[in-house]
Amino acid sequence: MSTGRSNLLTVRAHTLLCLQGFRGEGYSPAFVENMGAIHRRLSTDPKTAVRVIARPDEICSACPHLHPDGCHLKGPGFEAAMNRQDQAVMARLGIAEGEILSWERSFAGSPRASKGAISTRSAAPAPGCRWGIAGKGSMH
Ligand code: SF4
Secondary structure, eight states, X not given: OOOOOSXXXXXXXXXXXXXXXXXXXXXXXXXXXXXXXXXXXXXXXXTOEEEEXXXXXXXXXXXXXXXXXXXXXXXXXXXXXXXXXXXXXXHHHTOOTTOEEEHHHHTTTOHHHHTTSSOTTTSOOOTXXXXXXXXXXXXX
16 A cells, blocks of 8 residues: 655664664664664554565664664574565564555554554563563564
8 A cells, every 4th residue: 555655764674673672772883873763653543554664674774783684683694584584574563565655554553453463561562672672572
């Protein structure tokens, strides 16, 4: 579904959950600044258009773990594990890769979340998570 908005934000699917649990912590000052700005933007304007992807996104762009071949959080090749997390979240939320929808319809306050299809409390944290809410919710 296109929202018809031009200020498109790309978010990898499992980061939809990470954004829900963001508490101002992260891998580096630049990462926190970037993710904080995106979090504020989405909180301020829930109608922001979001393209859901299964590869590095605008949050990854400021992450010290991003390499040319993707996420190296747990070492070379870890992008494949992150991609599997993205695929699992998209399957649970019923979102196709590349789909564009507003933030509020992608997750925040959406019927998908309220029906308990997936949430920051039910989602399994990704291996290596070190800044999620008490180890729950964040998949980074
Ligand atoms: S840890 Fe990996 S998936 Fe998470 S923001 Fe960094 S590069 Fe992206």
